[in-house]
Amino acid sequence: MPEPIIQVGDLHKWYSGVHALKGVSLDIYANEALGLIGDNGAGKSTLINILSGTQRQDDGWIRLEGQPVDFSNPRDAMERGIETIYQYNSMVPTMTIARNVFIGREPLKFSLFGIGVMDHKKMRDDSVSAIADVDLHLRSPDAIVGELSGGQRQGVAIARAMHFKSKVMILDEPTNHLSVKETKKVIGFVRGLKDQGVTGIFISHNMHQVFECCDRVVAMARGEIVMDKRIEETSIEEVSEIL
Ligand SMILES: Nc1ncnc2c1ncn2[C@@H]1O[C@H](COP(=O)(O)OP(=O)(O)O)[C@@H](O)[C@H]1O
Ligand SMILES: [Mg+2]
The missing domain is CATH 3.40.50.300 (P-loop containing nucleotide triphosphate hydrolases)
Structure with a gap:
């Protein structure tokens, strides 16, 4: 065993x-x-x-x-x-799919003065591939989560968990x-x-x-x-x- x-x-x-x-x-x-x-x-x-x-x-x-x-x-x-997906999952309905995939784990790029700013391009690109990986047919990473169906929201939560390689x-x-x-x-x-x-x-x-x-x-x-x-x-x- x-x-x-x-x-x-x-x-x-x-x-x-x-x-x-x-x-x-x-x-x-x-x-x-x-x-x-x-x-x-x-x-x-x-x-x-x-x-x-x-x-x-x-x-x-x-x-x-x-x-x-x-x-x-x-x-x-x-x-x-360990990732958990709840019945009412922890999405921010007013934010886009891309922002929700990365919530709390936003990738940073560094500006001239060494200040970290969110890397929006990376978030968009990575969320497109994360969502494609779970075979979710969503129009755009810029879609607002509040406008998705319950199943699509679960899909985004699953895509997020898979993207961050949960065990x-x-x-x-x-x-x-x-x-x-x-x-x-x-x-x-x-x-x-x-x-x-x-x-x-x-x-x-x-x-x-x-x-x-x-x-x-x-x-x-x-x-x-x-x-x-x-x-x-x-x-x-x-x-x-x-x-
Ligand atoms: N936050 C809480 N405060 C008080 N009692 C709770 C709380 N969460 C769960 N309980 C009680 O603990 C027991 C187990 O609940 P829960 O774990 O939610 O069961 P299940 O998910 O199987 O429906 C129930 O009697 C429930 O009422
Ligand atoms: Mg329960």
Whole structure:
């Protein structure tokens, strides 16, 4: 067995009275697509918010490629190669696609006096290729994100994550509010991640979607993992009965 890319050990999280994670332990292997399912309130988002640096655990540990990590914010996690795409992703609707691809990581060019200024040409050119790489048919990198459909916005978020070579891509309910066609596209992205050497964590409450694009299914209920099986060793029926 190879060493897991991410190891989570005995993770606990309390929100005032609510014990949202009750000692969750999980190994995630490089290049697998892991489907995380469970009812509303099961603790899925809490678990991935800790992995992505949005929240902090109250107890337990995380290792990334064998090294202990403790992220204080999403930037820490991104710098270590963990990108998260949320249902309502962190795009600035009034800005262009090119600016959104590079948000927080704008390339600089240096002026005569050594002052860094944003390299708009590089942002445009690189965002064109980033978007082409994820097979997104957008008219122009200058299009305003607020004018895109939900699926196109997810596409931009995915293009951004791929461009910055994330090792792990977490998608938290990325297909909510998407059309059937857009959902298909996101499922296709998840399925293609391993060919690009990216580990995927796909959160959904739609079991059909998980069975379409994941290698392994982990089910959570009331803050605990209640099932962990390879897709070929289980069925939608079995998972439905557990939840
Ligand atoms: N910021 C928060 N403040 C208080 N309670 C929260 C917060 N986030 C989640 N919870 C509670 O923690 C539990 C797990 O929630 P969550 O991780 O969002 O589950 P899921 O993503 O599986 O729907 C739920 O009982 C939820 O109400
Ligand atoms: Mg959630």
